[in-house]
Amino acid sequence: MAFLLALTLPAFTGCTSSGSSESHDALSVLSAAMAESRSSAALASLETTGYVDGPSTIDGIGRYYRGREISHVMGHLGAGWLERPTREQEERTDLLLDFLTGLGGTTVADIGVGTGYFALPWARRLDGGRVLGVDIQPEMLDILASRVAEEGLTNVEGVLGRIDDPRLPQGEVDVVLIVDAYHEFSAPREMLAGIEQALRPGGRLVLVEYRGEDPLVPIKELHKMTEEQAITEVELAGLEWVVTEDFLPQQHVMIFEKPVG
Numbered sequence: 001m002a003f004l005l006a007l008t009l010p011a012f013t014g015c016t017s018s019g020s021s022e023s024h025d026a027l028s029v030l031s032a033a034m035a036e037s038r039s040s041a042a043l044a045s046l047e048t049t050g051y052v053d054g055p056s057t058i059d060g061i062g063r064y065y066r067g068r069e070i071s072h073v074m075g076h077l078g079a080g081w082l083e084r085p086t087r088e089q090e091e092r093t094d095l096l097l098d099f100l101t102g103l104g105g106t107t108v109a110d111i112g113v114g115t116g117y118f119a120l121p122w123a124r125r126l127d128g129g130r131v132l133g134v135d136i137q138p139e140m141l142d143i144l145a146s147r148v149a150e151e152g153l154t155n156v157e158g159v160l161g162r163i164d165d166p167r168l169p170q171g172e173v174d175v176v177l178i179v180d181a182y183h184e185f186s187a188p189r190e191m192l193a194g195i196e197q198a199l200r201p202g203g204r205l206v207l208v209e210y211r212g213e214d215p216l217v218p219i220k221e222l223h224k225m226t227e228e229q230a231i232t233e234v235e236l237a238g239l240e241w242v243v244t245e246d247f248l249p250q251q252h253v254m255i256f257e258k259p260v261g
Contacts, residue, residue: 105174112181192237
């Protein structure tokens, strides 16, 4: 609405230019006052939350966090793309699973679990551990539950999260994994706060995103993130950047840790 008014009010003012100068002046003052109010409100929002609402691009929702427009969510109808036969070769997901296995952990979480592409093989590799698969789409969790039952796994639990809360047990999670999903979070600040609370001291967040710095990565811009942007956003939640691994062909693997003490 604010952006609509910003566009229409000056046009309306122009239409009255042939009338009284007082009417024109009043509308000019009103236009300036509204613009200043919107600017002040946007600045206040940015300073307190980091969010600003603005024009949306074709792939975005018109909400910006720390200067980055948040992208649309890939719905459950895109589940087939997650399970495409070429994914392992394209993304070397086998290398990421090897890396996750090396981190160990008793309770781990996959946020944006989708079809369980990572959660299921990760669960098979855990020695006595469990995987909490978080998604905000019940349809995705239905797919996950079906696959878990088919494979006879008993250490994968679906968790219906909210857009602003992963709904994970506080202080119990050793590793949180987010693969190509964080850029879609409509409330990233709140989600990161929930992740920070869920991690035990020394627990780690593994954030995987397509490299925004690389124009050769064939992914839409809003579905990629630069390392700098990701580190800025995550560290504001109180997690410390440890290292960025680039053993994958197209994605950053960014490791963050919850401080001890």
